[in-house]
Amino acid sequence: MIILGVDPGLTRCGVGVIEAGAHRRLSFVHVDVVRSSPDMSQDLRLLAIYNGLAAKIDRFAPDTVSIERVFAQENRNTVLGTAQAAGMAMLAAAQRGIPVALHTPTESKLAITGNGHALKPQMERMVARILGLNEPPTPADAADALAIAICHALRPAGALQGGEREQHLTPAQRQWAQAAQRSSGRGRRNADRGM
Amino acid sequence: MIILGVDPGLTRCGVGVIEAGAHRRLSFVHVDVVRSSPDMSQDLRLLAIYNGLAAKIDRFAPDTVSIERVFAQENRNTVLGTAQAAGMAMLAAAQRGIPVALHTPTESKLAITGNGHALKPQMERMVARILGLNEPPTPADAADALAIAICHALRPAGALQGGEREQHLTPAQRQWAQAAQRSSGRGRRNADRGM
Structure with a gap:
């Protein structure tokens, strides 16, 4: 089962792809960042993010797209763009008939470290260990996208x-x-x- | 010049189309609401809104898509869905190479009534008068989409x-x-x- 994780953002949108095998064995497939320039108008930025995400989905043909949930309480200057980037990921998945799952950062931290308040370096180390990597994946801020994919694979069924x-x-x-x-x-x- | 106005929303997304002729003469072309059910998952709702808006854009081939700007200060329970619906309109326009303009509700009220704090009934009457309609267009909440289209047509060039x-x-x-x-x-x- 291929899971494509998305850490939504308008300037930098993290994409992490993992494969979930038997016995919850997870392996690393891909990590990258889809970008749009703050100098472009909002519509062209969304088009760039949509095209970048759609290309990743077409390339890796995931069984599920797992997206970090956005909350209205977050940074007012960026939350709308972040929500719209998440919307681009949802649309690209829905157009291809691929199920979408939304997970909160707390769910992701809990699933990966057992601690809903885990700090970033701990998360990065655990993401690397779970995926059997010698070093934390780079770019560092794309590790969040892998974490959201892992979170979906490791979530308790009852959750x-x-x-x-x-x-x-x-x-x-x-x-x-x-x-x-x-x-x-x-x-x-x-x-x-x-x- | 055809202008397609969008009053973004996830449950009800207003669409209003006008034609702007010489001497700022405006005429009514179309008004409708694109809907998605709150019972559907978020990704399928966005797909429904996107498909509905894309169909309107393909049908009326506007020269500009004019969208009401969303602010993070708005109702927290709905603002993210509203921003994502606006994102669907921007994407559908950008994919077709159609310019997007964003206008605030205050700009719209100012352009149409001369009063940035105009109330809804006054706006509806003025929208009808500007477009030469005998009655305010229905559904009533789609009048906002016409207002956003009119706002773009009547905006002062220096603005x-x-x-x-x-x-x-x-x-x-x-x-x-x-x-x-x-x-x-x-x-x-x-x-x-x-x-």
């Missing part, structure tokens, strides 16, 4: 909820689940707070 | 700035303007605060 669970259903199962959620009046409400 | 001005340049002119902005150290900084 799936809301939209994430729907992603692994057939279209018929998904409709059924959505109808069940509607009738229960719960379901995606909380998940919708974050993007 | 263009930053990324918006770049949109009307040839590629060579745009590169030149960007270089000039870089060397001046000003330019798009402020425009980047909003989306």
Whole structure:
């Protein structure tokens, strides 16, 4: 199973690809950063990010695209661009019929280090160890994208909820689940707070 | 000149199309709302919005896509989805080589009523009058999309700035303007605060 992780950003958008084998054995496939220049207009920046992400998805044909969830509380100057970059990743995946999973930074830290407040150097070391690399992957800020991919592979099965669970259903199962959620009046409400 | 206005939203995304003739004479072409269900996962919602907007752009072949600018200060529960819907409109336009202009609600109210704090009923009446309609266009919340299109047509020429001005340049002119902005150290900084 190939998982493509995305650490969304408008100036630098991290992409990390891993392969998840039997017994949760994970291996490194690819890491890179898709960029857009702050000197370009917003529409052309989004086009650059979309084209870069779509090319990665076409190249690695992932089974799931795992994206870091963006929250409205984050840095006001960049949060909208970050959310839009995440939107480009979601669109590129959805257009290809590839399921999307959203994971928070805390989920990622917990899954990888067992500590939801782990610091960046610890995360980088653990990402390298889990993937059997001699050194932390570079560029360093693309390690977050690998972490989001690993998080999806290592997540406890019981932790799936809301939209994430729907992603692994057939279209018929998904409709059924959505109808069940509607009738229960719960379901995606909380998940919708974050993007 | 055809202008397609977008009032971005994830549940309801307003689309309004006008034609701007000589002497700032404006006429109504089309108004509609592109929808996505809150019961769908975020990636499928964005796909629905993107497909709906792309179909409108292909149908009306606008010279400019005018989009209401989203600010991070807005309602935290919906602002990220709104920004992502705006991103879908920008991407669909950029993929087709159509210039994008971003206008604030205040610019829109000023251009249409002369009052940056105009209330909704006044805006709707003025939109109808400017377009020569007997009644305010329906659905009512799509009038905002027409207003954003009208705002772009009626904007004072001197009011263009930053990324918006770049949109009307040839590629060579745009590169030149960007270089000039870089060397001046000003330019798009402020425009980047909003989306």
